[in-house]
Amino acid sequence: MEPVQTPGGTTVLVGKNRNPLAVLFFSVITFGIYWLYWYYTVNDEVRRHEPEVACSPGVALLAQFVPIANFVSHYNTATRIQRMELADGASQTISPLVTFLLLYFLIIGYVVQIQSHLNAHWDSHRLAIVRAERQGLLGARPAALTRAQGAEMPSERRLGEAPVQQP
Numbered sequence: 181m182e183p184v185q186t187p188g189g190t191t192v193l194v195g196k197n198r199n200p201l202a203v204l205f206f207s208v209i210t211f212g213i214y215w216l217y218w219y220y221t222v223n224d225e226v227r228r229h230e231p232e233v234a235c236s237p238g239v240a241l242l243a244q245f246v247p248i249a250n251f252v253s254h255y256n257t258a259t260r261i262q263r264m265e266l267a268d269g270a271s272q273t274i275s276p277l278v279t280f281l282l283l284y285f286l287i288i289g290y291v292v293q294i295q296s297h298l299n300a301h302w303d304s305h306r307l308a309i310v311r312a313e314r315q316g317l318l319g320a321r322p323a324a325l326t327r328a329q330g331a332e333m334p335s336e337r338r339l340g341e342a343p344v345q346q347p
């Protein structure tokens with residue numbers, strides 16, 4: 181996980197973006213080993229990103245080997261992502277029921293739904309700080325961002341200058 185600064189000045193840990201189809205591909209060629217790794221990791225990412233969301237990745241992993249408990253865990257993973265999204269005021273959240281049904285009618289849908297919601301959430305955090313920087317909401321700019329925006333600076337300054345008075 182990588183630390184990302186928030187516009188409020190704090191730092192949050194955001195997870196890794198993954199291609200859902202790559203997750204499926206690796207799960208198939210490793211006969212499910214990668215699935216277990218992915219399932220543990222996404223739960224761990226949610227737990228570390230949003231400590232308010234109660235989550236035990238180890239229990240979620242163990243539940244994969246217990247009939248019925250695995251169904252409950254699959255549903256709960258989606259509800260944890262929904263709580264994480266709601267905690268940040270997201271207007272559109274994952275639907276745990278739809279996600280759960282997707283797992284049993286079409287496994288592909290579950291991975292796509294879970295991983296694409298996570299990808300969008302991690303990106304929203306990365307973009308929030310970039311947007312705040314652009315709008316000049318922050319006083320101290322990190323050196324990397326100042327360099328990256330160097331090309332835009334002259335035009336911003338020109339906009340602030342008083343217009344030349346024409347006679």
Ligand SMILES: [Zn+2]
Binds near residue numbers: 229
């Ligand atoms: Zn968040």
